[in-house]
Amino acid sequence: MAPEHAADQPPVRLIASDLDGTVLGCDFRFRPRTVAAITAARDAGIHVVFVTGRPMRWLDPLHEQLDDVGVVICSNGAVIYDPGAERVLEASLFDVSEALPVMADVAREFPDSLFAAETLERVYTDHGWSRTDRMEIRHITEAPVRESLAPGTEVVKLLAKLDGADPNRYFEHVREIVAGRLSVTHSVAAAPLVEMGQRGLTKARTLEHFAAEHGISHREVMAFGDMPNDLEMLTWAERGYAMADGHPHVVATVGRTAPAFAEDGVAQVIEAYLEHEHTAPVAREGRHV
Structure with a gap:
C-alpha cells in the first residue's frame, strides 16, 4: 500500500488519531500492529497525539497499553491533558448559564x-442515566442536572440522550434547538446521544492550536477518525x-479512506508512509489508500 506523493508536499510531522473505532476496539484494546506502527512513527520523530471525545477519566486503556501516551486532546477538544503528570494543560469551558437554557x-x-454535564472535577447526571463499562464514575452527583449545577460552574461537556429515539433524528432535532449556542456533535452511531461543548469548539480547532504551538501546519498533519465528531479534524489535516x-x-465527505479497524487500517497507512519516506522523495498521495 504505497501512497502517492507530490514533490512540494512536506513530510508528516504530526499524526492525530481518534481512539474508539479507529485505534481502539470494542474491548478498548489496541491491536499489536497499531502499537508497533505508533511506536515506529514516534521513533521517526513524528509527534503522535490522540484526539478523542473521551473525558480524562476514560484514558486508562492508554496507560495500560502504551509506554508513552503523550499529551491527549480530550472531550472533543475541550481539554488538553497530560496523563503522565495528571495535569490539565488547557481547557475550553462554558458557563452553566449557557447550558441551562439549552437543557x-x-x-x-x-x-x-436525560442530561449529563461534565466538569473538570465532577460528573452530574440525571437519575436514570445508565452506567456502562466505559462510564466508570468516581466523582458523580446523581440528581436533576438542571438543579445540581451551581451558578458559576464551568462545564466541559453537556450531554443529552433520549432512550429509544432514532439517533440521527434526535441529533438533528437537538442541533436545531441549540441553534449555534453551543457546539453540537455525536460520536456513537447507534446511540441517541448528543454531545455539546463550548461554542465553536471542535477537535480540529484544538488540534490546530496544538500543532501551531509546535510550529506544525495542517499540511504536515496526518489524521484518522471514524465519526462525525472527527469530521472537522479530518478535513483540516492535509x-x-x-x-x-x-x-x-x-467517509463520503472526507473521500480519503484507511482500511477498517479490524484490518489494522491506521497501522497500514502509517507503515506505508514510513516505508515510502525511506525509499522515495515525498510526493502527493492519492485520495484513497
Missing part, C-alpha cells in the same frame, strides 16, 4: 430527555483519513 429548550421539545468502516457521511 430547558431540549426538555421542552423532548420531555423524556492527510485526513476516514476509517473505511466509519460513519457513512464521514
